[in-house]
Amino acid sequence: MQTTVIGLGKMGRALATALVERGHDTTVWNRTPGRSGDLAVTHAATAADAFAANELVILCLLDSESVVAVLDGVDVRDRTIVNLTTSTPAEAAKLSALVAERGGDYLDGGIMAIPSMIGTPAAVVLYSGSEQAFRRAEDVLAAFGDRRYLGAEPGLAALNDIAMLTGMYGMFGGFVHAAAMVRTEGVPVVEFTETLLIPWLRGLFPALVGMAAQIDSGDYTAKESDLSMQVANDGIAEVSRAQGVSTELSEPLFTLMRRRVEQGFGGDDFPSVIELLS
Numbered sequence: 447m448q449t450t451v452i453g454l455g456k457m458g459r460a461l462a463t464a465l466v467e468r469g470h471d472t473t474v475w476n477r478t479p480g481r482s483g484d485l486a487v488t489h490a491a492t493a494a495d496a497f498a499a500n501e502l503v504i505l506c507l508l509d510s511e512s513v514v515a516v517l518d519g520v521d522v523r524d525r526t527i528v529n530l531t532t533s534t535p536a537e538a539a540k541l542s543a544l545v546a547e548r549g550g551d552y553l554d555g556g557i558m559a560i561p562s563m564i565g566t567p568a569a570v571v572l573y574s575g576s577e578q579a580f581r582r583a584e585d586v587l588a589a590f591g592d593r594r595y596l597g598a599e600p601g602l603a604a605l606n607d608i609a610m611l612t613g614m615y616g617m618f619g620g621f622v623h624a625a626a627m628v629r630t631e632g633v634p635v636v637e638f639t640e641t642l643l644i645p646w647l648r649g650l651f652p653a654l655v656g657m658a659a660q661i662d663s664g665d666y667t668a669k670e671s672d673l674s675m676q677v678a679n680d681g682i683a684e685v686s687r688a689q690g691v692s693t694e695l696s697e698p699l700f701t702l703m704r705r706r707v708e709q710g711f712g713g714d715d716f717p718s719v720i721e722l723l724s
């Protein structure tokens with residue numbers, strides 16, 4: 447399938463490169479000319495020409511505002527539009543309606559990778575919106591990495607994308623707090639991370655599935671480590687203070703855990719705190 451790529455920033459260029467490397471005939475357009483380097487692609491003079499060139503058009507621009515700006519000047523009739531620009535669920539829904547109104551088919555995407563990962567099995571791209579568009583474009587999208595179609599609701603890819611980043615920042619927060627603690631005694635952070643933290647976290651990952659099942663069922667009854675026990679032993683706050691490390695990252699979490707115990711749910715497992723977020 448011949449393909450157009452709109453946007454040759456760091457990510458757009460990685461996407462175009464992956465297409466070219468897999469032998470796809472690719473047309474590109476970028477607002478600022480001269481960004482394709484020596485890529486073997488066809489250059490469209492205008493965005494309108496780039497949309498006219500191929501039925502499948504992949505966009506990867508800075509934000510939804512730039513996507514709207516480009517879509518405003520082009521004809522999307524009978525086009526399959528795959529938007530890999532990071533967006534919110536509301537923006538994805540708006541763009542999907544806009545494209546449908548103008549006679550095109552819209553698929554939204556969330557890239558869970560950095561540019562150097564594109565085209566490797568480590569890259570995951572989440573998709574949602576028109577299933578027909580996904581099926582039509584799937585062979586081309588395979589060039590970018592693993593692909594997951596999440597459903598017809600256009601905002602689902604964006605929601606899951608942001609949820610995954612939320613999980614990632616939780617892990618990053620725990621990591622920097624732990625590193626701040628050990629370095630107070632001169633422990634090399636790389637050594638601590640490689641020999642202790644990563645094996646510990648890896649061992650805990652499978653437990654997330656059990657916690658997820660508790661959230662799905664609404665039954666948080668603790669079997670091994672209930673909330674009462676966990677807040678009674680708030681060594682994180684005590685040791686952090688003793689070592690002169692701020693508890694700004696851990697305190698909000700422990701505040702929620704204590705509140706849940708005060709509400710009478712001390713016999714619950716940790717995932718019970720989700721009820722204070724929803």
Ligand SMILES: NC(=O)c1ccc[n+]([C@@H]2O[C@H](COP(=O)([O-])OP(=O)(O)OC[C@H]3O[C@@H](n4cnc5c(N)ncnc54)[C@H](OP(=O)(O)O)[C@@H]3O)[C@@H](O)[C@H]2O)c1
Pocket residue numbers: 453454455456457458459476477478481506507508509511512513515516530531532533557558559560561
């Ligand atoms: N880089 C990453 O690690 C990464 C990872 C996951 C997802 N993403 C997502 O991928 C998207 C692109 O990221 P990037 O790293 O490629 O960003 P980038 O290098 O800053 O490139 C931005 C692109 O958007 C274009 N653009 C900006 N405003 C525009 C407008 N009003 N009209 C037309 N074109 C416009 C730029 O064109 P000019 O060249 O003319 O400025 C450029 O092609 C973002 O939504 C980002 O969140 C990036």
